Each structure stands twice: as structure tokens, then as C-alpha cells.
Amino acid sequence: MLDLLKPAVISFQEFLSLTARTIRNLPRKPHYWDDIFIQMDIIGVGGLPVVSLTGFFSGAVMALQMSRALQTYGATSQVGQIVAITLVREMGPVLTALMIAGRNASGMASEIGSMKVTEQIDAMRALGTDPVQKLVKPRLIATAVVLPLLTIIADFLGIVGGWIVACLMLSLTTSAQYWNNSWRALEYNDISQGLLKPFVFAIVIALVGCHYGMSTTGGTQGVGLATTQAMVVASVWVVVLTFIIGRFFVAI
Amino acid sequence: MADPANANRSAIPLQFENVSLSFGEEPVLKNISFEVKKGESLVVLGAAASGKTVLLKLALGLLRADSGRICVFGKDATEFDEPAWYEIRSRIGVLFQEGGLFDSLTIEENVSYPLRNHRSLHVAPEEIQRRVEESLEFVELGHTLAKFPAELSGGMRRRVGIARAIVTQPDLLIYDSPTAGLDPITANTIIALVVKSRDVRHTTTVMVTHRFQDGEMLSRYYYDPRSAALRPVLTDNGDDGERSSTRYLVLREGEVAFLGTPAELEASTDPYVSKFKRRG
Numbered sequence: 282m283l284d285l286l287k288p289a290v291i292s293f294q295e296f297l298s299l300t301a302r303t304i305r306n307l308p309r310k311p312h313y314w315d316d317i318f319i320q321m322d323i324i325g326v327g328g329l330p331v332v333s334l335t336g337f338f339s340g341a342v343m344a345l346q347m348s349r350a351l352q353t354y355g356a357t358s359q360v361g362q363i364v365a366i367t368l369v370r371e372m373g374p375v376l377t378a379l380m381i382a383g384r385n386a387s388g389m390a391s392e393i394g395s396m397k398v399t400e401q402i403d404a405m406r407a408l409g410t411d412p413v414q415k416l417v418k419p420r421l422i423a424t425a426v427v428l429p430l431l432t433i434i435a436d437f438l439g440i441v442g443g444w445i446v447a448c449l450m451l452s453l454t455t456s457a458q459y460w461n462n463s464w465r466a467l468e469y470n471d472i473s474q475g476l477l478k479p480f481v482f483a484i485v486i487a488l489v490g491c492h493y494g495m496s497t498t499g500g501t502q503g504v505g506l507a508t509t510q511a512m513v514v515a516s517v518w519v520v521v522l523t524f525i526i527g528r529f530f531v532a533i
Numbered sequence: 534m535a536d537p538a539n540a541n542r543s544a545i546p547l548q549f550e551n552v553s554l555s556f557g558e559e560p561v562l563k564n565i566s567f568e569v570k571k572g573e574s575l576v577v578l579g580a581a582a583s584g585k586t587v588l589l590k591l592a593l594g595l596l597r598a599d600s601g602r603i604c605v606f607g608k609d610a611t612e613f614d615e616p617a618w619y620e621i622r623s624r625i626g627v628l629f630q631e632g633g634l635f636d637s638l639t640i641e642e643n644v645s646y647p648l649r650n651h652r653s654l655h656v657a658p659e660e661i662q663r664r665v666e667e668s669l670e671f672v673e674l675g676h677t678l679a680k681f682p683a684e685l686s687g688g689m690r691r692r693v694g695i696a697r698a699i700v701t702q703p704d705l706l707i708y709d710s711p712t713a714g715l716d717p718i719t720a721n722t723i724i725a726l727v728v729k730s731r732d733v734r735h736t737t738t739v740m741v742t743h744r745f746q747d748g749e750m751l752s753r754y755y756y757d758p759r760s761a762a763l764r765p766v767l768t769d770n771g772d773d774g775e776r777s778s779t780r781y782l783v784l785r786e787g788e789v790a791f792l793g794t795p796a797e798l799e800a801s802t803d804p805y806v807s808k809f810k811r812r813g
Contacts, residue, residue, distance in 0.1 A: 396635075403595050404633035407622055408697075409651035411615065 296492045302413050303421055303488065313419050320423030324385050325431060331384065332431045333438050335376050340364050340439025343372070344446040348453055357453040361462035364443035369467055369475040373436035375523050378482035381428055382515035386490035389420055390511035393494025394504040402495070412495070421487040428483035429476050436475065474530045481526065482519050489515040544607025545570055546705045546737040547592055552601030554587060561587050562787045564601070569705075572778060574731060574738040576748035578809045579784035585741040586630065588784070589709050592739065593627060594618035606704065623651040626698035626736075627707045631714075632690040634682040634697070641678040644668055644697045654701060668696040672726055688719035692726060699730045706730060708740040712747055724750045725763055732756035745809045752779035752795045783809065 343364050351357045393416055396402050402412050440463050447453045454462075493511035497503045548568040554561050562584045569575045579585045590596040591603060594613060602611050605621050613621070626647075627633075634643050644665045648656045656664070669675045672692040682690055691711060698706055708727055712720035724747050731738045732755050740751060754763040781798045783791035783806050791798065791806045801807065 399631060399636075400629040400633040401635055403590065403593075404627075404629055404635070406595055406615075407593050407625070407627045407629075407633075408647040409619055409623060409654075410646075411619075 292492075292496070295496055296488065299413070299417065299492050299495060300488050303417050303491075306411070306414050306418055307422075309414070311414065313415055316415065316419035317422050320419050321427050323388075324381065324423055325427035328381055328384055328427075328431060329434070331380050332377050332435050335380050336368075336373060336435025336438040337442040339372050339376055339435075340368055340442035341446045342442075343367060343439070344443035344453075345451075348447070348451050351453065357447075358458050359462060360443065360447045360453050361440070361459035362466035364447075365440055365463035365466050366471060368436050368439040368443075369471050371523065371527070373439060374432050374475055374478035374482065375519060377432045377435045378428065378479060378486065378519045379516055381424070381431065381483075382486045382489075382519055383512055385424065386486045386493075386515035387508045387512040389487065389490030390493040390497070391504055391508040393491055394497030394507040397495060397497045398500050398504060417488070417491040417495070420491055421484065424483040424487040425480060428479040428486070432475065432479040470530060474526065478523060478526055481522055485518045485522065486515045489518065545604065546606055547575075547739065548602075548604040549588075549591075550602040550604075552591060552598045552603060554591065554596065554599050560787055562591070562598075565784075565787075565789055566601075567782055567789070567792055569737055569739055569780075570778075571737055572735050574740070574751050574779040575782055576751055576779060577739065577741040577782045577784065578743065578745065578748060579741075579790075580743065583784040584787040585743075585784055586709055589627075589707055589739070589741055592707060593622060593625060619651070620653050623647075623653045623701065624703055625705045625707060626701060626703035628691070628694040628698045628709060628711055630709045632682070632694035634690055634693060636682050638681075639678065640669070640674070640680050640682070640685070640693055641665055643682065643693060644700050647697065647701050651701065664700050665696075668700040669693070671699065671730070672696045688715055688723065691715065691719075691723050695723070695726050695730060699736075702734060704737065706736050706738045708738070708742075710741055710743065712742060712744055720744070720747070721750070725754075727751065728754050728763055729756040733758065743809075748779070748781060749795075 344360055347360055347363055348357070351360055351363075393402070396405075396416075402416075405412050405415060443463075444456065444459050448456045448459050490511045493507040493514070497507040499506075545568050549565050552565045553563050565584075565588065567575070577585050577588060587596060591598055592605065594605075594610060594615075598611060602609060604610065606624060608621070610618065610621060635646065638646070645661050648654060648661045648664060666675060666678075669678065672695050674689060674692055674696065677685060677689070677693070682693070685693065695711070698708075706727075711723050711727060715723065727738070727740060727747075728751060730736065731751075738751070740747065742748060750763075753766050755766055756762075757764045780794055781791060782789060783798075785805050791801055791803060793801075798806065799810070
């Protein structure tokens with residue numbers, strides 16, 4: 282049993298060690314600004330189409346599925362409220378994070394993993410660069426900045442999707458009522474929860490992706506394994522953390 | 534009064550004392566001891582998985598020894614932390630097994646990388662450009678500045694790796710299997726460059742290889758700048774004077790199987806060591 286747990290414990294220990302080194306390096310020079318902006322472009326601009334589509338259709342589907350239940354209770358005017366709260370609190374941050382985990386945690390793991398197996402990480406250290414500073418820190422900063430922004434876009438497009446279904450397709454409510462309800466339903470608690478979550482998810486996604494990349498062994502097969510593991514582990518962490526953060530906000 | 538900076542320059546570039554390392558339960562290096570004096574060349578021979586590359590990574594501080602002592606340029610580096618190693622590494626040029634080039638950077642950016650990133654070097658931008666061009670001309674690849682590593686052949690990538698290793702004008706050059714996976718003609722070109730880069734600045738050189746011919750070229754030839762060609766070290770009367778300062782270290786399953794001069798290697802009757810002497 283202990284032998285089975287050993288690799289997972291060692292991997293978690295290495296993850297914590299990388300996390301500590303990255304946090305320690307955050308204020309330290311040099312800051313590779315070029316790399317930070319490149320990563321922002323890759324994660325933010327590159328992830329925009331998939332995040333927009335996911336946000337839009339999740340809002341649309343929510344309005345569609347809610348329509349029947351709300352009609353039963355004669356509360357169709359509340360559709361905007363339901364779509365807005367669900368999206369901003371939960372669906373927006375989680376779905377955006379899952380998309381970015383699938384797209385970028387795996388991308389980071391494969392990119393850094395390929396560098397690891399071709400000795401580019403060793404070369405980097407031998408030639409005067411700390412790989413944590415050069416590779417991990419820019420990815421962490423870029424993800425932490427960009428993921429909350431992507432989440433805001435996904436939330437907004439989700440509410441637009443809900444409006445198209447609720448008002449233009451099913452005529453459940455008027456546009457003015459939908460937007461008014463959506464806007465007024467949101468409290469500071471929802472907004473802060475909806476922005477804290479992507480920030481925490483971003484840290485986990487970036488560090489998990491980089492951790493699996495940095496600990497890649499065994500050639501191209503190892504890169505494939507690291508890529509899959511990074512995506513799966515980052516996604517699982519997202520759904521676990523959303524529960525923990527949600528539980529915390531419900532308690533207060 | 535002795536100048537400490539000069540004393541440091543003349544210190545023994547690399548010294549291992551009873552160095553051991555294990556990966557998990559498996560010992561990789563066992564009680565390795567040797568030293569490479571200033572201006573000397575050490576050829577490390579050994580079968581696959583005998584610990585050759587690990588030995589070089591220990592010398593660069595990329596791995597940490599379990600026990601023993603590693604001294605680089607006269608300093609005990611065994612307990613050095615990463616920032617202290619960066620200072621040491623700025624004086625070492627290294628060619629990795631597959632070249633270790635950054636595939637997302639151009640050749641120019643690859644070669645200038647150590648000059649721009651070693652914080653202790655402080656090289657002016659115009660000087661960087663000059664040195665990069667000079668190093669690439671040295672390996673006869675001056676025309677590849679704007680290309681990416683993927684656009685070059687395996688041999689050319691190795692030559693760029695050599696250019697990157699020598700661009701900082703290091704005091705110690707480390708080559709990890711520079712001829713691995715190359716055809717014999719390209720391999721000879723690469724070793725000729727290794728000899729040339731050693732002799733132009735009389736740089737201490739450590740080369741890991743599994744080819745005895747590579748070591749032979751390093752010990753039997755020197756670079757003559759006047760004729761810009763390699764010349765045999767041995768004269769007609771068999772006297773190699775003071776030119777040949779090459780020694781061999783043969784590793785067998787992480788242990789030193791042989792350490793000595795080319796003549797002692799030739800005379801060795803150890804069956805494992807003799808395997809490496811079969812030419813061709």
C-alpha cells in the first residue's frame with residue numbers, strides 16, 4: 282500500500298517545492314517581461330475563442346433547461362437572475378478554468394517536458410538562467426492575470442447567450458426585465474467569489490502544468506504522459522477547489 | 534603578495550574526491566576520484582549507462598552528490614547553492630549530448646544566450662554581437678545567424694553547440710558525447726573543432742565519449758594556428774614533448790576502471806578497458 286502511495290506523495294512534495302521556489306522568486310530579479318507578455322498572448326488571446334464559445338453556450342443551455350421549470354412555477358421572469366448567479370458564481374469560473382486547464386496546463390507540461398527530455402532545461406541552468414524564473418514564473422503570472430479576465434468575458438457572453446434564448450427564442454421575459462434581473466441579482470459576495478476562484482484556479486493550473494513538465498522523464502512517451510497527467514490533475518483540482526471556496530463563501 | 538584572483542585562475546579546474554551518487558536504491562557513481570589540471574584534457578570513456586553524463590552533470594552542479602567532494606576552480610563546490618553555482622558555471626563552456634540548443638530561439642540567440650544571461654559576465658551589447666559572429670565563424674557557420682536549430686543538420690547543431698560553449702571564452706570546456714549519432718566524417722569534423730577550441734586558448738577540456746577514436750584525436754593531434762590545421766603531436770622520433778597532456782578515465786558501472794595516460798591505456802590488459810581500444 283505504502284509503495285503505491287509513494288510516487289503520489291513524492292510528486293506532491295515536488296509540486297509543493299516548486300510552488301515554494303516560484304513564490305520565493307516572484308519579487309526577485311530578473312523579471313522576464315517578454316516571456317510574461319508572450320504567455321499572456323498564448324493563454325489569453327489564444328484561449329479567447331474556446332472560452333467565449335463555452336461561456337456563450339453554457340448560458341444559453343442554462344436558460345433553455347430552466348425555461349420548463351420556471352414556466353411550471355410561473356417564474357419565467359427570474360431567468361436572468363438564475364443565469365447570472367449560476368454563471369458568475371460557479372459555471373463561468375469552473376468552465377473557463379477547465380478549458381484553460383485542458384488547453385494550457387497540458388501545453389505547459391508538453392513544452393517544458395520536451396525541453397526537459399532534450400536537455401534544454403539543463404542547458405538553461407548551465408548557461409546562467411534559473412528555469413523557475415524563466416519558465417515557471419512568467420506562466421504563473423500570465424495565467425493569474427489572464428484567467429480572471431477570461432472568466433469575466435465568459436460570464437458576460439453566458440448572460441448574452443441566456444438572453445438570446447430567453448428573450449429572442451423562447452420569449453420567456455422581456456429584454457429589459459432580463460438585464461435588470463441579471464444585474465440586480467449579483468451581490469459583492471458573488472462577484473468576489475467569481476473573481477477569487479479563477480485567480481486560485483490560475484495558480485493551480487500554471488503550477489500543475491509546469492510541475493509535470495519539469496518532472497518529465499523518459500523521452501517522448503514521458504512528454505505524452507506528463508501532458509495527460511497535467512490536464513487531468515489540474516482539472517480535478519479545479520472542481521475540488523471550487524467546492525472548497527464555495528463552501529467557504531456559503532459559510533460566511 | 535599573492536593575487537587571490539590569479540591564484541584562483543591557476544587553481545585546479547576540476548577535482549572529484551570519493552564522489553558517489555545513487556538514484557533511489559540504484560548506485561550510479563561509486564567513489565569517483567580524479568582531477569583535471571589546468572590545460573589538461575580528460576577523455577571519459579565508458580559503455581552506455583556507466584555514469585559518464587551523470588559525472589559531467591555533477592561537475593556542472595546540475596546534480597548534487599550524495600557523498601564526497603567536488604572542487605571546481607579550487608573551490609569546494611559540494612555544498613554550493615544554485616546562485617553560487619551560476620558564478621562557477623559562467624567560467625565553464627558546455628556542449629550537451631544532443632547539442633541542447635533552444636529550439637524556439639535562432640542560432641544567434643542561442644549562441645548569445647550565455648553572454649546575455651550569465652550575470653557575472655557583463656558583456657556590452659556590441660561586444661555580444663562581435664563574439665557571437667566570431668564563435669560561429671570559428672565553427673564555420675557564420676551564415677546561420679537567423680536560422681532555427683530545426684533548420685540545421687545534426688552535425689551543424691553540434692557545431693552551434695560548440696560555438697555556444699566557447700562564446701564566453703571559458704576556463705573549462707565540457708563536452709558530452711559530441712560525436713554521438715553522427716557519421717564518421719562529421720564526427721571527425723566535430724572532434725577537430727574540439728581540438729581547435731582546446732588549443733586556441735589552451736582551455737582545460739573534459740570530453741565524454743564512447744568512441745576511442747575521439748580520445749585518440751584529442752591526445753594525438755594539436756591545432757596549429759599558423760597553418761590553421763591539425764598536426765600530429767608525435768614527432769618523427771616519437772617524442773610528444775609537452776604538447777600531449779591528455780589523460781583517460783574509463784568508467785565501468787559507475788566505478789573508475791582506469792585512470793591514466795594514453796600510453797598506460799595502450800598498455801592496459803584489463804578486458805573491459807581493452808574493449809574501447811578496438812579501432813574501427
